[in-house]
Amino acid sequence: MRNCYVYKCDWKHKNNPKRAMFIIPKDPAKFKQWSDVLPKHRRLTNHDRVCEKHFDPADIMRDWSHVIQGETKKVKRCKPNLRPDAVPRYFDLSEAELRNIARKRRLKAPNKQLEAEEKEHETPAEKPSEDEPSFRYELEESEKNAIFEDVYENIFEVELPSTLWGVHRDPEKNYIAFTRFQMLEMPTCTTSTTLVIERSLKCCAWCDASIVLEEDLCMKMASQEGGEEQPSRCHVISEVLDSLEQLAIVHKPSTGERH
Numbered sequence: 015m016r017n018c019y020v021y022k023c024d025w026k027h028k029n030n031p032k033r034a035m036f037i038i039p040k041d042p043a044k045f046k047q048w049s050d051v052l053p054k055h056r057r058l059t060n061h062d063r064v065c066e067k068h069f070d071p072a073d074i075m076r077d078w079s080h081v082i083q084g085e086t087k088k089v090k091r092c093k094p095n096l097r098p099d100a101v102p103r104y105f106d107l108s109e110a111e112l113r114n115i116a117r118k119r120r121l122k123a124p125n126k127q128l129e130a131e132e133k134e135h136e137t138p139a140e141k142p143s144e145d146e147p148s149f150r151y152e153l154e155e156s157e158k159n160a161i162f163e164d165v166y167e168n169i170f171e172v173e174l175p176s177t178l179w180g181v182h183r184d185p186e187k188n189y190i191a192f193t194r195f196q197m198l199e200m201p202t203c204t205t206s207t208t209l210v211i212e213r214s215l216k217c218c219a220w221c222d223a224s225i226v227l228e229e230d231l232c233m234k235m236a237s238q239e240g241g242e243e244q245p246s247r248c249h250v251i252s253e254v255l256d257s258l259e260q261l262a263i264v265h266k267p268s269t270g271e272r273h
């Protein structure tokens with residue numbers, strides 16, 4: 015996962031993990047220039063990055079030019095750089111995605127200024143009709159699917175609390191699961207904890223036979239769309255696993271054989 019700021023870009027280019035990434039300029043005037051053109055589904059920060067797909071190829075410098083004995087030689091740069099005046103310009107967003115972005119901004123709008131700014135840029139066609147609620151907290155099926163696919167592909171980035179944990183992916187891509195298996199007194203006394211996350215992003219955990227957790231991870235996962243200051247979606251899962259590890263440590267399994 016490359017964490018490009020542009021909405022759904024990582025998902026669209028998941029088969030191209032080596033895209034060059036460029037940090038948002040620190041200079042306030044340039045920051046504003048980028049901020050004005052980038053479609054914003056959340057607040058843009060100095061830590062955000064934008065990938066090469068959004069720039070004119072002529073704005074990306076991939077070689078060093080050296081003049082040696084009157085001849086120009088090109089040497090590939092280890093890391094491409096942007097020309098100083100480069101600004102992202104291609105976003106490849108559908109009408110539906112632009113509407114989603116507008117909706118997300120209404121959901122998250124932290125202050126009046128953002129709302130005012132949004133109204134200014136809103137075209138009449140984007141305004142919700144009278145009988146349509148202006149915002150919803152439900153994610154669309156396609157958004158849940160995209161998040162699930164992202165987590166499914168990056169499951170090995172989830173930090174497991176201990177070596178007792180294992181990772182499982184349903185070949186049909188309907189769920190992912192994590193299990194913790196421990197043998198306490200060989201071989202009769204074992205304890206296991208299982209966490210299953212369904213495609214709908216609902217999760218459920220059992221410690222031996224009893225349910226210990228039921229949670230909808232939609233909103234937690236949806237807010238993790240990149241940016242270095244935010245934990246990733248894998249981190250959301252790691253936190254759930256950590257809490258299950260704590261539960262498992264205090265859980266005393268019954269063997270059925272003790273007197």
Ligand SMILES: [Zn+2]
Pocket residue numbers: 018019020023024064065066067068
């Ligand atoms: Zn991108």
